[in-house]
Amino acid sequence: MNPTYDAVVIGAGIVGAACAYELAREGMRVVIVERDIVGGGATAAGMGHIVVMDDSPAQLALTQYSQSLWNSLSPALPSSIEYDCCGTLWIAADEAEMIEVRRKHALYASANVPTQVLDSHALAEAEPNLRKPLAGALLVPSDAVLYPPCAASFLITSAQQQGADLMLGKTILSAEHGKVQLNDGTSISSAYLVHATGAGATSLLPDLPIKKRKGHLVITDRYPGFVRHQLVELGYLKSAHSVISDSVAFNVQPRRTGQLLIGSSRQYGAEDSAIDHSILESMLKRTCEYLPGIANLSTIRAWTGFRAATPDKLPLIGPTDDPTVFLATGHEGLGITTSLATARLLADSILKRTSAIPIDPYLPARFALETAHA
Numbered sequence: 001m002n003p004t005y006d007a008v009v010i011g012a013g014i015v016g017a018a019c020a021y022e023l024a025r026e027g028m029r030v031v032i033v034e035r036d037i038v039g040g041g042a043t044a045a046g047m048g049h050i051v052v053m054d055d056s057p058a059q060l061a062l063t064q065y066s067q068s069l070w071n072s073l074s075p076a077l078p079s080s081i082e083y084d085c086c087g088t089l090w091i092a093a094d095e096a097e098m099i100e101v102r103r104k105h106a107l108y109a110s111a112n113v114p115t116q117v118l119d120s121h122a123l124a125e126a127e128p129n130l131r132k133p134l135a136g137a138l139l140v141p142s143d144a145v146l147y148p149p150c151a152a153s154f155l156i157t158s159a160q161q162q163g164a165d166l167m168l169g170k171t172i173l174s175a176e177h178g179k180v181q182l183n184d185g186t187s188i189s190s191a192y193l194v195h196a197t198g199a200g201a202t203s204l205l206p207d208l209p210i211k212k213r214k215g216h217l218v219i220t221d222r223y224p225g226f227v228r229h230q231l232v233e234l235g236y237l238k239s240a241h242s243v244i245s246d247s248v249a250f251n252v253q254p255r256r257t258g259q260l261l262i263g264s265s266r267q268y269g270a271e272d273s274a275i276d277h278s279i280l281e282s283m284l285k286r287t288c289e290y291l292p293g294i295a296n297l298s299t300i301r302a303w304t305g306f307r308a309a310t311p312d313k314l315p316l317i318g319p320t321d322d323p324t325v326f327l328a329t330g331h332e333g334l335g336i337t338t339s340l341a342t343a344r345l346l347a348d349s350i351l352k353r354t355s356a357i358p359i360d361p362y363l364p365a366r367f368a369l370e371t372a373h374a
């Protein structure tokens with residue numbers, strides 16, 4: 001009997017949405033199955049910074065590629081997605097951090113990412129509400145921000161316009177050997193099964209090397225123009241790299257609504273989604289150290305989300321030892337940025353095409369995986 005679908009995409013976060021969009025564009029018969037709502041998982045909790053990051057050459061390649069795909073798609077994005085090319089300012093507090101600014105400047109130049117080094121004066125002009133003095137910053141003008149849940153909805157709707165089906169409120173209990181079993185007792189057969197389940201991936205595939213990494217965010221009332229760029233302290237990189245301790249870093253994003261999104265924290269081993277008030281307090285304290293005036297603004301909501309972290313900080317994209325099972329998960333703090341490139345690499349892998357960037361660093365086979373559980 002022929003399978004009902006060419007691909008079942010499990011999870012309608014930004015990664016699953018992008019995969020469904022890409023596979024449907026390729027003319028495949030696609031169904032997206034989501035236990036909750038579109039874009040409701042980590043995608044709803046994320047900041048929406050579309051950022052080139054250089055933790056490793058593979059991370060740089062993936063983020064840069066994906067950013068170029070977002071840029072190409074941006075004219076088609078509805079205004080609800082709030083796509084804004086506001087640029088990032090990587091802020092150096094002192095001369096020691098200016099060394100990192102210059103290192104990043106040279107590295108980005110070698111990868112053809114335009115950047116600009118700002119001295120203390122130029123930084124104060126660019127962002128008058130930052131504390132003074134600060135040593136300077138690296139401006140990355142091509143970085144952008146968007147509103148992730150609406151971006152996921154847009155990609156799902158676009159996939160549906162290409163003929164994809166969407167099943168909401170259904171949990172997949174198993175997905176292997178070309179068959180998914182749903183919690184309502186039905187099953188679907190499909191040539192390919194794409195696990196885009198984010199931090200929930202290990203409930204279906206317990207051997208995946210994925211750990212939850214909790215994050216907190218806060219949003220303010222509307223203060224248009226208070227900041228103009230995504231502002232990130234260079235110390236953010238240290239905090240993002242720490243794998244043992246809880247950490248916070250100054251990371252503020254201007255929203256098109258005039259609101260400010262304040263981040264960010266990272267915690268391993270936290271399973272509970274409740275707000276941790278000590279983390280929140282140190283996050284806001286850090287923010288006030290860089291933007292003293294923010295202490296006078298009203299915050300309206302705080303929330304948490306779970307990133308899906310892998311040991312080498314790269315996602316798992318591509319085939320597994322079950323020839324029907326493909327992975328698109330483990331994107332940690334970069335899944336909004338890298339969703340479109342993930343979907344392209346995944347489609348290339350399924351269709352056995354050469355990709356625009358080498359897929360090897362992201363292949364699940366770099367870890368010893370046992371995906372089939374009979």
Ligand SMILES: Cc1cc2nc3c(=O)[nH]c(=O)nc-3n(C[C@H](O)[C@H](O)[C@H](O)COP(=O)(O)OP(=O)(O)OC[C@H]3O[C@@H](n4cnc5c(N)ncnc54)[C@H](O)[C@@H]3O)c2cc1C
Nearest residue numbers: 011013015041042043046047049172198215334335336337
């Ligand atoms: C505080 C915070 C800030 C962040 N900031 C940024 C940022 O600025 N830029 C950036 O690029 N990234 C950021 N991220 C990371 C980004 O949010 C994630 O990498 C991204 O949203 C992951 O998308 P996803 O589709 O893989 O997972 P999710 O959005 O979690 O989607 C997975 C979906 O799968 C569904 N699912 C799981 N299991 C099943 C099942 N068995 N059956 C059916 N459905 C299932 C879930 O319900 C969920 O909807 C941030 C994350 C956090 C927490």
